[in-house]
Amino acid sequence: MKKWLPNMRLFTLFSFMALLLAGCGEPYVSALQPAGEVAEMQYDLMILATLIMVIVIAVVTVIFILVLLRFRRKKGDENKIPKQVEGSHKLEIIWTVIPILLLLVLAVPTVSATFKLADVSAMDKKDEDAIVINVTANLYWWEFEYPNQEIVTAQELIVPTDEKVYFNLKAADVKHSFWIPAVGGKMDTNTENTNRFWLKFDSKKTEEAGGLFYGKCAELCGPSHALMDFKVKPLPRAEFDQWVDKMTAAKGQEKPETSTDVARTGEEIFNTSCITCHAVNPGEKRPTAPNLANFGDRSSIAGKLEHSEENLKAWLRDPEEVKPGNKMTGTYGDLTEQDLDALTEYLMGLSVED
């Protein structure tokens, strides 16, 4: 008996399904284009499940079509009384046992993956080398703290590629959920405890996706839940380390350098109106607002707008227009167009890169 034959067929079907589903969506947001070990494990489970489900649907459909074609009431049969069948034990056993077997095929990898994905034991070992990031979800913005490196950033997550990155997840106000679809499934940020999980960012896939992944909030959290996006920038380990060094270096400075006069005016405005909420030192955590230390290096504004001067002005002019219900609206008085220009110049200059 050729045992490999069904395997072969299964394999073909498997790859066919994979092909069908891949290429769906954009590589920087789609769970169908997995860009890391976690997403891949989940993707494989999805494909396996889909495969089983296609079998189930196929069986049902075949019987269904046969029934509909063969047993419709035809002309002349109006008075026919079909045989009143009570049931069949044999058939009933068949359609109890086969689904159980199919489900077992799904259940075993499910259980094993559940435990694999929950394995964060490296976090307890105080492994110096393991990258740990404390994520705090706030109403419509994300804070990323690197406790071992003692630096803080917001809105744009920077991680090393091709190694496990561990996350502590917590919410500051209401429940949110941390999700980078292309890289792995989500984990809720609760208000009363810290959840932990890990992700891995594949360097090749990062490149294919253009170097940047989209992250999302996946738990209804208020009006701007839809806009509570963040960006993820995976870097090769060496570059990541460089970034950390620059951030650390910037911590030492009293205050960020400002180059032009306009920027200096901006700084003054900032120091009167904004500093109460926003920190500009990469070592400082503020529960009130995103840390802006490396704002100039980001690829988006408030997680949503493209990073440009006009958009920054638009945000400062009326944050409510951009993100309804956000916590910055109406907290800093009116700004004139000159103020906006100055602030923009200043903020765009907040950078740790050269």
Place this chain on the structure above:
Amino acid sequence: MATTNSNSGNPKVDLAYRKRKSAEEMKFQVISFALMIFLTVIAFIAVGYKEYTAWFVVPFILLLAVVQVIFQLYYFMHMNHKGHEAPKMFLFSGVLIAAITVLAFMTIIWW
């Protein structure tokens, strides 16, 4: 219909029989009451007497509570009588779901 429960044609005889039966049953009720009081006292003593560890006392008093409740249900609430099949089934289904709920809350909400 009132006399469908009688066995004999004579309601007087029947009444005497029934009264005797009720009295008999009442005796059991009083006994179970005494036991319930007894169990309660034991439970209070087990806790009041501070020598035992919680690992022993908690399951022990829970057991006493369960026993006591069985007395209530079967004697005071007559679940030992016939005609209680449906109540039994639904009460125990309720107890099962109750147990799952409590168990879940004690195990998977730990923070």
Place this chain on the structure above:
Amino acid sequence: MSTLTQKKGFGATLWDYLTTVDHKKIAKLYLIAGGFFFLLGGLEALIIRIQLAVPDNNFVSAGFYNEVLTMHGTTMIFLAAMPLLFGFMNAIMPLQIGARDVAFPFVNALGFWLFFFGGLFLNLSWFLGGAPDAGWTSYASLSLHSEGHGIDFYVLGLQISGIGTLIGGINFLVTIINMRAPGMTYMRMPLFTWSTFVASALILFAFPPLTVGLALMMFDRIFNTGFFQPSMGGNTIIWEHLFWIFGHPEVYILILPAFGIFSEIFATFSRKRLFGYSSMVFATVLIGFLGFMVWAHHMFTTGLGPIANAIFAVATMAIGVPTGIKIFNWLLTMWGGSIKFTTPMLYAVAFIPSFVMGGVTGIMLASAPADYQYHDSYFVVAHFHYVIVGGVVFGLLAGTHYWWPKMFGRMLNDTLGKVTFWLFLIGFHLTFFIQHFLGLMGMPRRIFTFLPGQGFEVGNVISSVGAAFMAVAVLVLLYNIVKTSINGEVASADSWEDGRTLEWAIASPAPEYNFKQLPLVRGLDALWVEKMQGKKEMTPAEPLGDIHMPNSSILPLTISLGLFVAAFGFLYHDEKSWSLAVMLIGGVITFGSMFLRSVKDDHGYHIHKEDLIDDNNKGVKA
């Protein structure tokens, strides 16, 4: 017509319905109120789909979208699907078991009015400062954070209507156990009755956790307790558990009666007895039982840990087995039958592939690690609309066409019915199939808008077009109802000619006492058994005698009205000076009515034998 229901003026008819305790009239009330809420929920769905048709849309604001979304889910589940099913249970189940009424006619009416006033209260939030906006699940952190009174409306409204549902469930249970006609053993009960039974049992055990959850949330919001306040040592996850311990059984409360409706329709229009009757019963009970063991599959990403996730994942998958038994039994019921494609049968037939699609995506969701991806994405939205619309709504539409003649005495137009069917079927798949892919492509659910450039545009516009098809379908159905109630074909007792169960043995619509003489049931599909022996009607099990009937009463309405009034007092308790007075007035109305009910003996009345014989001459058979 019976001598007791002659033509009346509008006022008298209205009063009749406000005070009725007749299960058939209460059924109509459920159908009207539930139907109204379905239109409302559908309107909200249309707003959702218009807003999401194109990226960055401004049709509605973010805050308003959240209200619409929350009210769509809440209205559809609590105020449309469940009451509509209750309508059919009320109308049909007593007939199917050969009973003259339900066990507690008064409580039956009370259940309806509680539901109605609860739903009314909830929807008044639109006009009184804003609807609830934390999703139909109303997770605690967000709902405690939510400003205004929206969530208070949710909590109090659902509490009131929930009590109504609970007592309705108890009523059905007792009816089925105590009121079956002679010979109607458990294993001869039609499957719709069986599924009513199991669904009622689920209601009995699932609603108390919701009651508690809502009460705790009310205390937290109104009296500043700390159940869900982490700063006070509270824990929001408790709400999630309580909600889902209720919430998961709830979805089976919805689907099981729909399964029951389909079971009747398959057998009737295949002219064949249900294949594997006893395994169908067994599977129904098993689904109900397993329904209580799987709630945490809605919380895989909450962080319960791998052990809990693994257990709940496997338990959830197990439900696929009994459900599969049912699917195959239905297919085999049709196998070898003589299938007639009436409108109800079309829905039943279309239900099979549609529901299986939704069911198997449910099994996919049950795979916990993969659910980390699916959860709170449009994949889940697709899953549950496939099971809910493809299962429950199809069931409701099928039941509407199937039992309409029995309830209202006129047939619905079959051609228009088929137009509705095809439009709805196409619209349904158009709307929801594509959503599976949207979810996998990274689109979260409950978002009021999405930004361009993420690949979500095409899918969303297709989905919105589909919703338009469904809307047209519903409009055609409404037209059908209006048209046929003016000049529709008058229905005979056995309206479909292939009726098998007892409801088809009596006139359409049924006389107020249902069965003049209780029927003697001699097997499964009682009427069919008689028909096969060449008889046209049931053999009576008792001689003709006086029939005992319950009295009408306005008290169910006033009891519910009192709670409705008192709820306003609670809502504004520390805001308005009149709140305490309103609370008291409401309390007086409710408790006063209850007091009246308990001191005034209510022995009902009798329809006399002579009047029944009279009826006979006018052509009503029983």
Place this chain on the structure above:
Amino acid sequence: MHVEEKLTAETFPAEPEKATLEGKNKFLGFWFFLGGETVLFASLFATYLALKNNHGTGPSSQEIFQMPLAFAATMLLLTSSLTSVYAMYHMKNFNFKKMQLWLGLTLLLGAAFLGLEIYEFYHYVHEGHTITSSAFGSAFYVLVGTHGAHVAFGLCWILTLMIRNANRGLDLYNAPKFYVASLYWHFIDVVWVFIFTVVYLMGMVG
């Protein structure tokens, strides 16, 4: 047979609560209701168990619970369960007077229990243990308070029944009502058994 028919000890059936269809329905429906109540209280107990150690800055259970008080309350309620059994015993024997007497006793014991509970709450509030002091406080008052509300409702219910039927005596219309009221009373006792065990005793053990 009519439900209002005047009966004698001889004609009174052995199971008066189930002699009519209305009675049977009431009996069964009430048991189902108790099944639902079981789950309701389980949800409250579960919540309490999850939160009982989160007393924050307020007092913990060990610091405030008073064993003698809990013991006295327990004895009162257990005894009231027995008195209501006596009442049903006399109902079955068609002795209306004695039934009313024992029911009256039940009411007194129940009222005493409720009095103790109110006193206890009053005392706790003075100690700084209130419904808003911590999650523990909230869970405690809502669980024990829900039970207390059941007791209060039971008292009103039985009292109404006694007054309403005082001049009428027993018949098959009110016998099921008395019967289910006593079932309710026993159920309240069942819940209390778990409250004194889980809340008070386990609260002392820690």
